[in-house]
Amino acid sequence: MDRIKAAVIGYGNIGVCAFDALKESGDMEVAGIVVKPKYLDKLQRELPDYPVVDSIDKLSKVDVALLCIPSVLVPEEAAKILQKGINTVDSYDIHGENLVNMVKRLDSIAKEKGSVSISGAGWDPGTDSMVRAIFEIMAPKGITYTNFGPGMSMGHTVEAKKTPGVKKALSLTVPKGLGFHKRLVYVELAGDARFDAVEKAIKENPYFKKDETHVIPVEDVDRLMDNGHGVLMERKGVAGKTHNQQMEYRLKITNPAVTAQVMVCAARAAMKQKPGSYVPLEIPLIDYLPGDRWEIINRLV
């Protein structure tokens, strides 16, 4: 069988890990890496064995594109690539209506062009969403709590960095239990920026506004960087009429590595779906895995 040709769009934390994960997947290959023109020279020298380009159109054949770019850029980029008849996978992490609306918009493009998109295919949203569904399959009534961290939130860090006066930032998510969190935002100030203005701006950002947020000035943010993360999901619920069914799911992971790995598995799954736009819940779990149907069933069931 032909190997799946996957392009990596963006070569930040997640892009680097997606590149690694593709090379470790026997059924897939790196069709190329797409970066902004300013990174082209450096990355071409760094990766002489792979096509490094500034537009997906410059790659010869691509089955699926892994969008390793900030979530806010995903809707437009996914639409553009789906238009070309190329499948897309993203780890868009803005939960709820934003995701729903994006999937609805992409769906019509994908169906028209015969392509497939899978959105929110990281660990949360992504595999955590799958586990939340499994919890409800076992106990339809009850409450699920998702507790994140302690760990760096990439989305919140990007938001904090955008704040005027911030040179570098790191936003840590710290669980308070029962699904509540606080945010510790470490900031390195730019030149003559005033801390109190920065603190106020971050606390008023909608990304931070609903959580307890502490902004902490530091000399050197780089020394604090660690991309480990975690989650504890808990549910206590009712199966049929029987109460007190207890479920727990816990991860201690390297955030970009697992995000990228889930995206790579979703890229494999995308090749097996009918044209349209999906979230990971809508795809059979077996489609994410390489190998023979019966071998997988024999091993995992």
Add this chain to the structure above:
Amino acid sequence: MDRIKAAVIGYGNIGVCAFDALKESGDMEVAGIVVKPKYLDKLQRELPDYPVVDSIDKLSKVDVALLCIPSVLVPEEAAKILQKGINTVDSYDIHGENLVNMVKRLDSIAKEKGSVSISGAGWDPGTDSMVRAIFEIMAPKGITYTNFGPGMSMGHTVEAKKTPGVKKALSLTVPKGLGFHKRLVYVELAGDARFDAVEKAIKENPYFKKDETHVIPVEDVDRLMDNGHGVLMERKGVAGKTHNQQMEYRLKITNPAVTAQVMVCAARAAMKQKPGSYVPLEIPLIDYLPGDRWEIINRLV
């Protein structure tokens, strides 16, 4: 939308819970309960508001049958019901080749008759199998350990009970860690049975032979009965090239209640599949849940 008409086949521990779970599911209804002729009178008196019959043919309309019967009886019963064009769901719990071969055999019947079967739809196999797949999606390389218990093993209890000289038995599965288990088998001896002969026979039974097994004589097995169970699944693996990704999944559940609840959700999912035979891994998670696609996605993703 019409409610899904589900028949409960067998009214033991799991059948009772399936009946409860169906009544709690707003989109489903109990089409009837099928039991052996000898239980008919008693159960008809107990459940005057529901059709209690000794053959599924005596029920007017059935969309899906929940096979709440011992695993060894499932292959024949599923085949018989699929032949009638009725979907089936079972929690067949003999892992590996036995399950694979049954699904292959049922598949041709189901496709010919336009029906759907879902096999191994309990918690293990079933939802645990789903989590094992999710673990591999996040970290394709590594080892997953499934640790059961402490809890009653229904299969091992049935085996222990068959031993000559045993009046009643209870086999507890106790985790030793890293996927190893020991078995504590509590036995109530029949009349003049000799304990050492019973102990030897149980330890030599292939169901027990490969595990550390302790046989313990007791006066009254009924006083020990509790159908709580648990599992701890653990994986440490590699995402892309990044090692030490740690995953953990833990349940403390009432065994028949959760088994039956998963079967009921699978019955709902069966209605949405194309004719054929499936294991739970092959079905999108969203299909198990009631309600609107976008509402589910918005809530769980």
